[in-house]
Amino acid sequence: MNLQPESKRRSRATITDVARKAGVSIATVSRVINQTAAVAPETESQVRAAITALNYRPQSAARVLASRKTKTIGLLIPEISGDFFSPLLRGIEAETRNAGFALLIYATQREQATEATDLQPLREHNTGGMLVFVNSLPEKELIRLDQIEFPVVLIHCSSPEGLNIPCVTIENKHSAQAMIDHLIEVHNCRRIAFLTGADGQEDSYWREMGYRESLAAHDIPFDPQLVTTGGFNRHDAHKAIANWLREGLAFDAVFAGDDEAAVGVLTALKAGNKRVPEDVAVTGFDDLHLSRYLHPPLTTVRAPTEQVGREATRQLVRLIQEGEADPLVLLPTELVIRQSCGCAGP
């Protein structure tokens, strides 16, 4: 395939061409395109005919520059794929489209912040507002954006101290508690382990609170030995359980923190010849797509991740267009009982 490189390509029709062809001013063309003022019916149809004939598409850059409004939303997330991010992205994309905005995506990975003068990939210069997933932006940058009054909505974490950036996340504590209640009341578990996320992880914090309150409510003393880092990922969770098995720590259930960690718990238990749920009950959090396919099918908490994406986008669009948004949106979660906790299959 051979094309003229971008710089030499022949130019496409502009609003001036359309105006000339339709015998009107460019202001009138602009009005029929944007329906921003009444235009005589016959004038309008002439303009539309010219647009069609010339195959004209108003250039976004010019519109943004002239109108000072970008109808595009930026999304900053650690990763673009994976069982957790897929539904989130789907919700964001759907709602962005629904609002007539374009979606610009940047996956931060674990990369370091770039030089201040470097052109950052996604910021106020190319979006009208940003959706920021927890840990995708240094707090310093969040503060800067807040200072210039740039619309930002946080996902799965709350606003830094004193900033009051709107946030949408899920209800963690209540369902974590319900999960532990279930383990204790239905399956008679007493030595229930909990695997935390990374240090300072907010979801993890609230899940642990739910865990602790359930224990307390059942007069089971909290044992710090039964809590360690699972990192909300397979690898760390596997290692944590493998260590415990080697040390001979006794436990009859593991609340893995999230489903990714639960996968690691399952593999470690299997490697250690422990049966699930007979020897150890295992439960997760999130209800990833693959969780129902695990062996045994995973008992977990369903997090409405797609909904989180949709709601965050809705709030951001509101913030951009109306200047206001709800400070905190907390989406409900629910227990999904399958078999890894010891319940019978369907």
Add this chain to the structure above:
Amino acid sequence: MNLQPESKRRSRATITDVARKAGVSIATVSRVINQTAAVAPETESQVRAAITALNYRPQSAARVLASRKTKTIGLLIPEISGDFFSPLLRGIEAETRNAGFALLIYATQREQATEATDLQPLREHNTGGMLVFVNSLPEKELIRLDQIEFPVVLIHCSSPEGLNIPCVTIENKHSAQAMIDHLIEVHNCRRIAFLTGADGQEDSYWREMGYRESLAAHDIPFDPQLVTTGGFNRHDAHKAIANWLREGLAFDAVFAGDDEAAVGVLTALKAGNKRVPEDVAVTGFDDLHLSRYLHPPLTTVRAPTEQVGREATRQLVRLIQEGEADPLVLLPTELVIRQSCGCAGP
């Protein structure tokens, strides 16, 4: 959270502010930002200081308008999430970032084409080139883009007749054939069914060719009864197998077309009290993330989907910047033997 709505928000620093603060012309500021011409060292540092002090970010829209170059790529895909699209998206995003481009994403779903004069979400007006997944754009539109010499790279389908749009996809036939060879030679299968994708699906076509050639090479007559539509999705595949079971059609293996369909085959077989692989061997294509977790773990063909994404992006960037790209890139695939074909587990 309360902000000024977009239209009233206070303006941010522009290149003029920077120039004034640094005591130079805006042309000079532009030169240090773009490194487009030599600038005296002391001048440069003054400009950089001003940029930092004012927290200046050049506005994309203005740059695009003035330079007539958009460093953004558009991606048109049917869906944004799911086991198949996740790795594709990951590859595209990574390579886009690598090339210093921004990524605009639009999921077409099954929606109808919009009015020609409607503002389309992703096109020549807001991107410098587009990545188009099979069936995400009507052929008519592809033709129009070709006429205006707009850079497009097709993913998982070849160019329409006579257009010569570059395309990147995978090698289907050879590994499909190897898969059937395996079923015949190792597991003695003789009545092997094949589930096709939607009508005209290119990947499906080549997989079927591999299937047929393997049969022919082993002197097994092709039986049209054993080929039906599985649609490359769970639901249709499940129904197809359920039908066959009801009709009492005899088969000892199913090459499901892709892994999604294989999931449907597995559930239908289970519902019909057939054991896999004892009664029926099942194999797929793609090697989705969940395929290893299926029961039994799925024997399939690994498609380098993330690589496809990366390569397509690379070609598109070349096309945009240099005006040329490879007409066809075919990525290799490989057999992944697990247990659903009858092989022993690890």
Add this chain to the structure above:
DNA sequence: CTGAAAGCGCTTACAG
């Protein structure tokens, strides 16, 4: 090495 100026393709008061 630097600046003045034209121009990119639109939108939007302002006037009529």
Add this chain to the structure above:
DNA sequence: CTGAAAGCGCTTACAG
């Protein structure tokens, strides 16, 4: 209902 004109914030010949 319509047009002339200013202006959005940059880049890029052109001159010096």
